Structure formats: C-alpha cells, structure tokens
Amino acid sequence: MKNILKSILGLIVILGLHNCSPKLQPYSAEVNFLYKEAQGTIAVKSTGYGKNQTDAVSDAQKNAFKVILFKGLPGTELNVPLIENENEAKSKKAEYFKKFFDEGNYKTFMMSSTESSNLIKVKGGKKISVDVKINYNSLRKDLEQNQVIRKFGF
Amino acid sequence: MKKNRLIIITALAMLNSWSFSIFAQNSATNSGGQVQTVQPKIMVIPYTKEGEDIRTILEADVNRRIAITKIKEAFDSKGFTTVDFTAKLKAAKDNNVFTSDNQTDIKTQVIQMSGADIYVQAEVNVQKGQSGTSVTLILTAYEASTGNSLSNKIGESGKFFTDDIGKLASKAVESVAEDFLNVMQTKFTDIVNNGKSVIIDISFDAGTDKKMSSEIGSSGLPLSDQLEEWMGKNAYKNNYHIQGTTDLKMIFDDVRIPLKDQATGNNYNPNKFALEIFKFLKSIGLEVKKDVKLSTIYITIK
Numbered sequence: 001m002k003n004i005l006k007s008i009l010g011l012i013v014i015l016g017l018h019n020c021s022p023k024l025q026p027y028s029a030e031v032n033f034l035y036k037e038a039q040g041t042i043a044v045k046s047t048g049y050g051k052n053q054t055d056a057v058s059d060a061q062k063n064a065f066k067v068i069l070f071k072g073l074p075g076t077e078l079n080v081p082l083i084e085n086e087n088e089a090k091s092k093k094a095e096y097f098k099k100f101f102d103e104g105n106y107k108t109f110m111m112s113s114t115e116s117s118n119l120i121k122v123k124g125g126k127k128i129s130v131d132v133k134i135n136y137n138s139l140r141k142d143l144e145q146n147q148v149i150r151k152f153g154f
Numbered sequence: 155m156k157k158n159r160l161i162i163i164t165a166l167a168m169l170n171s172w173s174f175s176i177f178a179q180n181s182a183t184n185s186g187g188q189v190q191t192v193q194p195k196i197m198v199i200p201y202t203k204e205g206e207d208i209r210t211i212l213e214a215d216v217n218r219r220i221a222i223t224k225i226k227e228a229f230d231s232k233g234f235t236t237v238d239f240t241a242k243l244k245a246a247k248d249n250n251v252f253t254s255d256n257q258t259d260i261k262t263q264v265i266q267m268s269g270a271d272i273y274v275q276a277e278v279n280v281q282k283g284q285s286g287t288s289v290t291l292i293l294t295a296y297e298a299s300t301g302n303s304l305s306n307k308i309g310e311s312g313k314f315f316t317d318d319i320g321k322l323a324s325k326a327v328e329s330v331a332e333d334f335l336n337v338m339q340t341k342f343t344d345i346v347n348n349g350k351s352v353i354i355d356i357s358f359d360a361g362t363d364k365k366m367s368s369e370i371g372s373s374g375l376p377l378s379d380q381l382e383e384w385m386g387k388n389a390y391k392n393n394y395h396i397q398g399t400t401d402l403k404m405i406f407d408d409v410r411i412p413l414k415d416q417a418t419g420n421n422y423n424p425n426k427f428a429l430e431i432f433k434f435l436k437s438i439g440l441e442v443k444k445d446v447k448l449s450t451i452y453i454t455i456k
Binding site: 039079084137150154 | 191192193194229231232233234328330331332333335336337338339340342343345346413
C-alpha cells in the first residue's frame with residue numbers, strides 16, 4: 001500500500017516537473033504603428049508581459065521586432081514581413097536569432113524606447129506599453145549580410 | 155614510317171589540347187568556381203497614353219522625371235542598379251533605332267533594345283482643388299517577356315497648398331516605394347524557388363509537310379504529344395502551361411526553367427533550355443531552327 005502511494009507521488013512529481021519544462025511561447029502581436037519620421041525608420045507601440053518592469057519592457061521591445069521580422073505590419077511600408085518563412089529562418093540561422101533576441105543584438109537597431117503606460121498588474125505578471133522606434137533599413141542590411149534573407153533581386 | 159607516326163601523334167596531341175582550350179576557362183577570368191547569380195535588368199519608364207510621344211513627354215515634364223528618379227533611388231537604396239531609360243532613349247535616337255513601323259511604338263522599341271527583363275511603369279497624376287494640390291502615383295512592374303505583373307501600388311502625396319509638384323511626386327513615391335519593392339521581392343523569391351517563366355513558340359517552316367499531328371520518330375506518337383511529354387519531364391518542377399495547339403503551331407505560354415543549372419550550379423538561361431529542345435527534336439529526326447528573344451524561344455521545324 002505504502003509502495004503504491006510512493007509510486008503515485010513519484011508520478012505526480014514527474015508530471016509536475018514535465019509541465020515546468022520550457023515551451024515555445026507564442027509572442028504577442030499587440031504591436032501597432034505609431035508614425036514614420038524618416039525613410040527607413042518606423043515607430044510602433046508594443047505591449048510586453050513579464051514578472052517585473054524590466055522583463056515586461058524587454059518583452060515589448062522583442063515583440064516589436066518579432067512582428068516586423070516575421071508578421072509584417074498592415075498599413076505600413078512593412079506590410080510584408082522582412083523574413084518570409086519564420087520557421088525555416090529560425091532553424092537555419094538559430095545562432096543569429098540567439099544573439100539577436102537572447103543576447104540583445106536587437107538593441108543595436110532600436111533608435112529609441114519609451115514606456116508609454118504604467119506597469120499594469122495582470123493575471124500571472126505585469127504588463128506595459130512601450131513606444132519603440134526601429135531603424136529597419138539597417139536591420140534589413142544586417143539580415144542580408146548574415147544571409148538570413150536574400151538581397152533585392154534573385 | 156616511324157617519323158610519320160610521330161607526326162600523327164604530335165598532331166593528335168595538339169588537336170586534343172586545342173579542343174580542350176576552346177572550352178577551358180581563361181585564367182584571366184577564372185573565378186575559382188564561384189557563381190554569381192545573374193540579376194534581372196530593371197528599367198523604370200514613364201506611362202504614356204496612346205499617341206503620346208514618350209520623348210517629348212519626358213523632356214517637357216520635369217515632374218515625371220522627378221518621380222522616375224525617386225523610384226530609381228529606391229532601387230539604389232536596396233543596392234540594385236537599374237537601366238537608365240533616358241540614356242537608352244538617347245542611345246536609341248543616336249543609333250537611329252526607331253523605325254517608322256507603327257506596329258511597335260517607341261516605348262516598346264526602347265524596352266526591346268535595352269534588354270530589360272522587368273520594366274516599372276510610373277504614372278503621375280496631379281489633382282488641383284480648393285483644398286490643395288495632390289499627386290497620385292500608379293506604379294506597376296511587369297515582366298517584359300511574359301507580361302506577368304510583379305507588383306502594383308498606388309501612392310498618394312496627400313493634399314498641400316503648394317505648386318511644387320515635384321516635391322509632391324517625391325512624397326507619393328516615398329509613400330509606396332518600400333512596399334512596392336517588398337512585393338517585387340516576394341515575386342523574385344517565387345522565381346528563385348519555382349523557376350523563371352519562358353514562352354516557347356513552336357511552328358513550322360513554310361516549305362515543310364510536317365504538322366503537329368504527324369507521327370514522328372520511333373515511338374510513332376504525334377509530335378504535339380511528344381513535345382508535351384518532353385516538356386513535362388524537362389520543365390522545372392513539371393511546371394508548364396500550354397496556351398494552345400493547332401496543326402501548325404504549339405505555344406507554351408508559361409514554362410518554368412531554373413535560375414541555376416541543377417547539376418553544375420552555374421547560371422541557367424532560356425538559351426540553354428532552347429538548346430535542350432533543339433537536341434530533343436534533332437534526336438527524333440527533325441531539322442530545327444531556334445531563336446531566342448529575351449525570354450521567348452522560337453522553334454521552327456523545317
């Protein structure tokens with residue numbers, strides 16, 4: 001009887017640990033066009049989530065880049081995403097994206113970042129809106145140089 | 155006897171080395187196996203209505219020239235060099251290329267002469283009203299050989315109280331240039347992945363008694379069926395479309411060929427594909443003439 005109880009307990013612990021394993025989280029598409037000041041730049045309002053303010057701001061900045069890179073922003077010059085096939089690019093250029101998002105390379109294409117809302121408490125964490133201005137011309141050049149995308153033409 | 159044999163061997167060795175040297179790469183141009191993809195030639199041209207002379211239009215209208223220059227600038231910003239329409243027009247004028255043939259207008263003649271694969275047409279419309287002046291720009295990119303549309307966008311300058319139409323034209327271009335080029339790039343990606351489109355026009359010489367229904371070669375199948383079977387095997391990814399077949403003509407209006415030779419990795423072009431068709435028709439005992447004009451292959455069976 002004791003053994004059965006131990007086994008059940010063990011199973012619960014294993015299942016619990018399994019649920020804690022990292023999962024591919026879909027990113028938020030709460031990114032909206034704000035304005036375009038100069039050719040090759042774009043300003044967007046992006047929403048991010050996290051445990052604290054730093055995490056939420058960083059999440060908002062990354063979301064802005066993810067939408068421009070992989071989804072495109074309707075009604076803007078970046079209607080078509082910079083990268084056509086997200087899964088293919090991520091699997092072929094895993095190292096590039098690791099450096100870009102995890103090691104903060106994306107910040108080199110960020111011209112400004114201003115928090116545009118207070119930190120709001122939501123279920124499971126905190127939420128914030130950030131206005132991010134991106135130099136997408138140099139971002140595109142960087143993608144071309146690292147062969148993530150083709151140069152214009154064949 | 156021995157001397158003669160030596161002469162023959164030397165002559166053969168010389169012939170052998172000569173035949174190799176004909177197709178061997180020149181050391182001055184040897185790239186060490188590196189292959190640079192041949193890029194399409196793109197030309198930006200102004201839109202003209204029927205009967206309008208493109209030369210006078212362009213010379214008289216600075217705003218159209220501004221719009222064209224701004225579009226070319228957008229290509230340049232992507233590291234892409236376009237063919238200059240005005241330079242080609244001048245060269246054509248200097249070389250007396252223009253004929254009095256009314257069937258082909260000057261625009262078409264310049265496009266043909268320039269060898270452009272793609273041309274971008276820009277139409278500039280100025281609207282003046284009580285609430286201000288605005289410019290609307292219609293941009294269209296076509297594949298010169300097939301007429302396939304590659305990108306279409308309408309740009310608006312917005313209304314301003316100004317007479318500076320050139321500035322408004324610039325604003326109209328800026329509003330859509332990026333999006334326009336992005337759409338073009340997605341079409342280019344399709345070409346890279348699925349091949350370039352060529353037209354194949356197969357017809358008969360006036361003096362021949364052969365027809366598309368003639369049973370040719372050892373298989374004894376009608377020629378049109380043999381051609382379709384061959385096309386099915388040789389079109390890139392089996393992607394081809396027949397516009398129509400009559401007893402005297404067969405037109406494939408969209409046959410995809412790869413940008414790169416799948417075996418060697420070298421650049422591939424319609425001329426090479428035309429040679430393959432030529433070889434096939436020869437192999438079934440036909441006398442053939444081939445012509446290639448941009449992306450259209452003309453095959454005449456004698």
